Amino acid sequence: MDSILSRMNTARKIAGKTFGVYVRPWIVGLVFLNMRIGISLARLLDPVFFPGFKKVAIKSPIILVGNPRTGTTFLQRFLTDHDIGAGMELYRMVYPSLLLQTLLKPLLPLLEAVSPAKYHKPEVHATSLSKVETDDASMITRYFDGFFVYGFFLAFADEDLLPQFDPAVRDTSARDFEWLQGLWQRNLYAHDADRVVAKLFSLAPRLPQFLEKFPDARILYTARDPVDIFPSGMSLVTGVLDEAFGFWSLPEATRQQWFDRIYAGFILLLQRFHDDWVSGRICRENVYVVRYDRMMSEFEVVMSEMLPFLDYQPSPQLQEKIDAIGVKQRAYKSKHKYNLAKFNLDADRIHQDCAFFYETFLPGYL
Numbered sequence: 001m002d003s004i005l006s007r008m009n010t011a012r013k014i015a016g017k018t019f020g021v022y023v024r025p026w027i028v029g030l031v032f033l034n035m036r037i038g039i040s041l042a043r044l045l046d047p048v049f050f051p052g053f054k055k056v057a058i059k060s061p062i063i064l065v066g067n068p069r070t071g072t073t074f075l076q077r078f079l080t081d082h083d084i085g086a087g088m089e090l091y092r093m094v095y096p097s098l099l100l101q102t103l104l105k106p107l108l109p110l111l112e113a114v115s116p117a118k119y120h121k122p123e124v125h126a127t128s129l130s131k132v133e134t135d136d137a138s139m140i141t142r143y144f145d146g147f148f149v150y151g152f153f154l155a156f157a158d159e160d161l162l163p164q165f166d167p168a169v170r171d172t173s174a175r176d177f178e179w180l181q182g183l184w185q186r187n188l189y190a191h192d193a194d195r196v197v198a199k200l201f202s203l204a205p206r207l208p209q210f211l212e213k214f215p216d217a218r219i220l221y222t223a224r225d226p227v228d229i230f231p232s233g234m235s236l237v238t239g240v241l242d243e244a245f246g247f248w249s250l251p252e253a254t255r256q257q258w259f260d261r262i263y264a265g266f267i268l269l270l271q272r273f274h275d276d277w278v279s280g281r282i283c284r285e286n287v288y289v290v291r292y293d294r295m296m297s298e299f300e301v302v303m304s305e306m307l308p309f310l311d312y313q314p315s316p317q318l319q320e321k322i323d324a325i326g327v328k329q330r331a332y333k334s335k336h337k338y339n340l341a342k343f344n345l346d347a348d349r350i351h352q353d354c355a356f357f358y359e360t361f362l363p364g365y366l
Contacts, residue, residue: 002170004143004144004145007144007145007149007154008029008032008144010153010154010157010161011025011144011149011153011154012025012026012029014153014154014156014157015153015245018156018245018250018254019245019246019250021245032144036142038100039095039096039097039100042097042099042100043096043097043099045097045099046097046098046099046186049098049099050098050099050186050189052189053098053185053186053188053189054185056185056188056189058181058184058185058188058196058214059194059195059216060195060216060217060218060311061085061184061195061196061197061198061214061216061217061218062079062084062085062195062196062197062198062217062218062220062310063196063198063199063200063203063210063214063217063218063219063220064076064197064198064199064200064220064222065200065201065203065204065207065219065220065221065222065273066201066204066221066222066223066224066290067201067204067222067224067226067229067233067266067269067270068201068229068232068233068236069224069228069229069232069233069236070222070223070224070229070292071222071224071290071292071295072134072199072201072222073133073134073199074295075220075222075290075295076132076134076197076198076199077131077132078325079197080132080197082318082321083193084195084197084307084310084312085193085195085196085197086187086188086191086193086195086196086197087132087133087197087198087199088132088133088135088138088183088184088187088198089129089130089131089132089133090127090128090129090130090131090132090133090137091104091105091108091111091129091130092183092186092187092190093133093135093137093138093141093183094129094137094141096138096141096142096182096183096186097186098186098189098190101190108129108130111129112128112129133199134199134200134201135180135183135198135199135200136148136199136200136201136202138179138180138183139176139179139202142179143172143175143176143179145172146165146176146202147165147201147202147265147269149165150162150164150165150265151237151262151265152237152240152241155257155258155261155262155265156254156257156258160261162261162264162265162268165265166205166268166272167205167206167209167272168205168272171206171209173206173209173210173213176202177209177210177213177214180198180200181213184196184198201269203219204221204269204270204272204273205268205269205272205273205276206272207219207273207276207282208276208281208282211282211283211286215286217286218286218288218309218310218311219286219287219288220287220288220290220306221273221287221288221289221290222290222292222295223289223290223291223292223357223361223362224291224292224293225292225293225362225365226266226270226350226354226357226358227340227347227350227351228292228338229266230263230266230340230343230345230350231338231339231340231342231343231345232338233262233266234259234262234263234343235338235342237262256344259343259344259345263343263345267353267354270354270356270357271356271357274356274357274360274361277360278360288305288306288309289361290302290306291361291362293365295329296329296330296332297329297330298326299322299325299326299329299330300322300323300326303322351366
């Protein structure tokens with residue numbers, strides 16, 4: 001699992017054995033590798049056409065960390081939309097070269113037709129190449145690595161490969177953080193911004209390493225009831241897999257194996273962050289914990305705490321928007337319902353397996 005070719009080859013074999021798809025992985029793999037070569041060449045030309053980007057400093061980046069489906073997308077886009085910092089659009093991760101981004105931006109409507117984003121159901125997760133997205137996606141386009149690759153592909157392997165994505169076993173932090181720094185420099189330059197707003201759920205199990213690299217980072221850790229986030233996260237991934245490969249037509253045993261492994265992966269993300277937090281390996285001065293239930297019921301109060309933590313003073317106009325969003329949040333009713341039984345889960349099991357998380361981050365919730 002230490003090379004991009006070995007990960008791609010494993011995914012190709014899984015696609016054939018699990019989904020009966022044999023030709024498409026070869027085509028996708030060849031396109032991916034050729035794109036990677038082209039992007040690498042374009043990145044070499046970036047300093048020629050955009051010499052200023054290398055002088056961009058990454059100062060006090062705002063990083064959203066938390067399991068998928070904990071409100072990180074909403075928060076990232078809120079902070080980006082109100083110019084508190086710059087998030088990164090998906091196409092900037094797929095084409096991580098300023099030169100390519102400039103050339104391809106007019107073609108984005110055409111490129112949407114072949115974008116993986118098209119497999120997401122809008123009612124579950126509205127996204128596109130032009131939407132600000134999780135920076136974890138850049139690990140796929142650069143290294144074909146990370147928790148996304150595990151969830152979408154490698155969790156179907158005969159052998160459970162989750163340990164290969166556990167930083168305690170295989171830590172790719174130095175590689176990933178160096179790559180992110182280059183991406184963020186280009187993104188800040190492209191947006192003429194001075195502060196990063198990134199979303200990286202993969203930092204949950206390796207936040208101490210990240211804070212060594214970026215000691216002035218401001219971390220927003222989002223905490224939501226696991227009874228909600230587990231089926232919601234599984235629904236997000238199975239929705240894509242079903243659109244692309246027909247997940248729900250797989251044998252029950254195959255689906256159950258995937259459920260069990262993704263469940264274990266979600267708990268791993270919670271457990272690693274929790275253990276680093278209670279042990280003191282994470283500097284708490286760098287972290288503001290955002291409880292999802294508070295964000296929905298008292299958005300104005302959460303913002304009155306969060307924005308000073310981010311060293312940001314809201315304008316009267318922004319405060320009016322915050323107040324309006326707070327009213328809207330309290331009236332919000334999700335149109336998408338999640339069924340624990342659909343994924344063979346039950347609330348009592350989740351409460352027991354995640355007792356450590358409830359006690360530390362959601363006290364009094366149960």
